[in-house]
Amino acid sequence: MTITIGFIGAGNMAGALAGGLLARGHAPERLALSDTSEQQLQAFRSQGVWTTQDNQALAARADVLVLAVKPQVLKDVLKPLAGIVQARRPLIVSIAAGIPAASIERWLGGNLAIVRAMPNTPALVQAGATGLYANPRVDETLRARAAEILGAVGITVWVEDEALIDSVTAVSGSGPAYFFYVMEAMVAAGRSLGLDEATARSLTLQTALGAAQMAITADAGPEELRRRVTSPGGTTERAIAALDAGKVREAFANALQACAARGAELADVLGGQD
Ligand SMILES: NC(=O)C1=CN([C@@H]2O[C@H](COP(=O)(O)OP(=O)(O)OC[C@H]3O[C@@H](n4cnc5c(N)ncnc54)[C@H](O)[C@@H]3O)[C@@H](O)[C@H]2O)C=CC1
Numbered sequence: 001m002t003i004t005i006g007f008i009g010a011g012n013m014a015g016a017l018a019g020g021l022l023a024r025g026h027a028p029e030r031l032a033l034s035d036t037s038e039q040q041l042q043a044f045r046s047q048g049v050w051t052t053q054d055n056q057a058l059a060a061r062a063d064v065l066v067l068a069v070k071p072q073v074l075k076d077v078l079k080p081l082a083g084i085v086q087a088r089r090p091l092i093v094s095i096a097a098g099i100p101a102a103s104i105e106r107w108l109g110g111n112l113a114i115v116r117a118m119p120n121t122p123a124l125v126q127a128g129a130t131g132l133y134a135n136p137r138v139d140e141t142l143r144a145r146a147a148e149i150l151g152a153v154g155i156t157v158w159v160e161d162e163a164l165i166d167s168v169t170a171v172s173g174s175g176p177a178y179f180f181y182v183m184e185a186m187v188a189a190g191r192s193l194g195l196d197e198a199t200a201r202s203l204t205l206q207t208a209l210g211a212a213q214m215a216i217t218a219d220a221g222p223e224e225l226r227r228r229v230t231s232p233g234g235t236t237e238r239a240i241a242a243l244d245a246g247k248v249r250e251a252f253a254n255a256l257q258a259c260a261a262r263g264a265e266l267a268d269v270l271g272g273q274d
């Protein structure tokens with residue numbers, strides 16, 4: 001891509017995405033990052049990426065403007081950029097959880113091509129999963145461009161209903177945290193069964209990796225794969241019965257519901273008028 005991709009906010013997710021683009025061979029001089037914190041920019045500047053603490057200067061050179069600040073500060077970050085954005089008309093790619101495309105468009109002066117993207121932190125190890133939604137002003141070329149940027153760090157899927165971005169957030173955006181939570185619980189349980197920390201940890205993590213690799217490559221879905229582990233009258237059966245008795249499925253349903261609802265709440269609280 002010969003276009004310049006500019007990131008506003010150079011934190012965890014922007015770092016992962018920019019790192020993925022560099023690893024894919026995107027020219028460093030075609031990347032630009034801005035952040036109020038100079039410390040966040042140093043590592044990228046040393047790789048030849050253009051950096052600034054001035055968001056206006058960043059917006060003045062970006063063909064694609066990736067919004068990677070927290071949802072709580074997005075409005076204040078964008079409003080001063082409306083003039084420069086209206087003059088340059090970059091593709092806007094927002095990774096901010098909850099904030100509707102219409103709010104972003106309004107804060108930036110209207111009539112803009114906007115993609116909402118919901119990536120996740122495994123992007124840091126090129127194993128990300130991103131859901132994408134495009135507003136009606138995004139044509140096929142711009143769709144391909146957005147998918148190429150997010151595709152540098154993992155898989156991408158499109159949703160055609162913006163409300164489904166909150167569902168994507170519930171499954172994959174926040175999803176890594178659920179798996180880490182399960183890992184924490186398994187390590188702790190392994191320790192209480194007499195394993196030392198290092199042993200419980202390495203067995204847990206390798207099992208998570210193996211299960212994910214199997215689930216991605218196998219000829220069968222997770223339910224069948226689970227059945228193949230579960231010998232009738234054996235040990236796994238007892239474990240799954242205990243998980244069912246603990247209503248773990250219901251807990252996951254509630255967790256994802258709460259996550260998606262928080263996305264909608266952020267839209268109401270932070271994305272409202274003005
Ligand atoms: N962390 C995650 O798992 C995911 C985060 N997101 C979204 O990505 C966005 C960024 O999240 P993280 O990277 O985790 O946060 P972060 O806190 O690591 O990065 C945000 C960066 O924005 C900078 N910043 C703050 N005010 C600024 C301003 N006025 N101008 C320029 N830079 C400014 C901060 O210094 C910081 O480096 C959020 O909107 C979040 O909803 C989306 C998917 C997953």
Ligand SMILES: O=C(O)[C@@H]1CCC=N1
Nearest residue numbers: 097120169173174175
């Ligand atoms: O927790 C959050 O709000 C962000 C969005 C998805 C993952 N982290």
